[in-house]
Amino acid sequence: MAKDFVVGIDIGGQSSKLGVVDARGEVLAQSVIPASGSADPKVVVKELAQGVMALISQAGKTGEIRGIGVGAPNGNYYNGTIAFAPNLPWAAHGSVEFAKLLQEACGGIPVSLTNDANAAAMGEMTYGVAKGMKDFIMITLGTGVGSGIVIGGQVLYGSDGFAGELGHTCAVRHNGRLCGCGKTGCLEAYCSAIGVARTAREWLDMSDEKSLLREVQNITSKDVYTAALEGDNLALRVFEYTGKILGQSLADFVEFSAPEAIVLFGGLARAKEFLYEPTLKAMNENLLPLWKGKVRILFSQLKESDAAILGASALAWEL
């Protein structure tokens, strides 16, 4: 039987999302498996495998699955492990041979694994705005900042499988913010959802400027977005600042790998109307003349509910 379908799995701390996908990126069936809370990788893999096999059967594609692609935090493409992933109790304190275990538990269907940002880049290249591109950089602007770098049509893994930690390159060297990773000034400390909320809170503390955000407890990036939509000046400037920091860093990334385009994805990328112009402007101001005005900034257009599954599934076409 022709194997014309793949499975995509997005592993998360709260739940994992599964989908059966065809070559055009249609999700034929999907399900969500809540995290069991178990710290035993074998239990977790067994539950997941049951979910996978049930979903394949439900989609009527038993025997027609080419492979399973997995996107997971701290997933390593080279050796199929998930290691020291703080949000996964079963992989927080060591290295789990996840791809191997899952393949065994799914009756030998080949499994390929990478981290979430690389999976997102594969998804854009296979089904999204980067379709047909050979060289682009995917930046995921979520709770943190992740990245997937594509060079010559291949995701860049580097010598150890961990290339593409652009969220932890230095965006602000002078008095930079402390990042969750322990370093200071990381891009992630400014251009993530958490970074945007932090900028807003810092600026509110620093002045008496009127702002809708003064009425909000525990400001989130979503609050800043809502305030910006209502024309709040401080909120608008927070996005301008965020775009400026992001664009400056993007210029350095372009000078490294000379991509055709940068693709932005993730919760914060929904604030496209406020982020696009300052980001593009700062990128062009910081580029060598040969690249000025030539590198596009694109926003992912994959349906948010499907994107994680699609990204992971894209990996499986290479199996």
Added chain:
Amino acid sequence: MAKDFVVGIDIGGQSSKLGVVDARGEVLAQSVIPASGSADPKVVVKELAQGVMALISQAGKTGEIRGIGVGAPNGNYYNGTIAFAPNLPWAAHGSVEFAKLLQEACGGIPVSLTNDANAAAMGEMTYGVAKGMKDFIMITLGTGVGSGIVIGGQVLYGSDGFAGELGHTCAVRHNGRLCGCGKTGCLEAYCSAIGVARTAREWLDMSDEKSLLREVQNITSKDVYTAALEGDNLALRVFEYTGKILGQSLADFVEFSAPEAIVLFGGLARAKEFLYEPTLKAMNENLLPLWKGKVRILFSQLKESDAAILGASALAWEL
């Protein structure tokens, strides 16, 4: 007849260096052709081709040349052009189809061309300290700062042939120095020979500290090196500072492509004894834990007089 030899040409503003090279990196014959001063690419190519054919004949390898590799400022691997190279009067104001012209003038021997830093990286990978490595970054610390990035055993050219302008990534965002490229804070403005001399001059102006350098007119990086060798405190601190800036940037490069090693080359890299430790320290302090202590910093060991020819020649083995 077996074609077991290649020619390497390093094009410079003052002169071009030519060599016939064997597979082990022995330079069998070499010559130097002074720049003619002509602004006509055809005249320049004709002179160069005469020099190449004479050298091949002198080495006794007529009919045994597999190809000619050329390293040139602003050389583009994809289309074989040299374009807008300020130091080459015949290619300063437009784009010259150099590889095509030279191949015609050399009786059809295939010609491959790239920029000098990429050629240096090829040289290290083929004959030098990066032999056998698949993933490394070459940084050339000369008058300027150049770079050649190797990923999976291939030089990274990007979507347009110009990838790897790491000398113009931002090293100092806050009050950064004006760089020759028009941007501010570029790595090149600090970690080149010119940058080192500039740091020394700025520091001498800023204080009354005693230093051997106070007696020197028009301080060069070589003067700073000589003073450091004599234990001059200010000169020693200039190298410490230069290494710190370089190491900080190297950390960002590692977070991009996860190389096994960084290879340093060029006039300034001769100050290894003063640069190595501060560079390594700053790199490790700015790396994510997963890379701390794992990425090597190596210094090129190719004979300086041969290195440019060898680098260019390495290109020709792929022809």
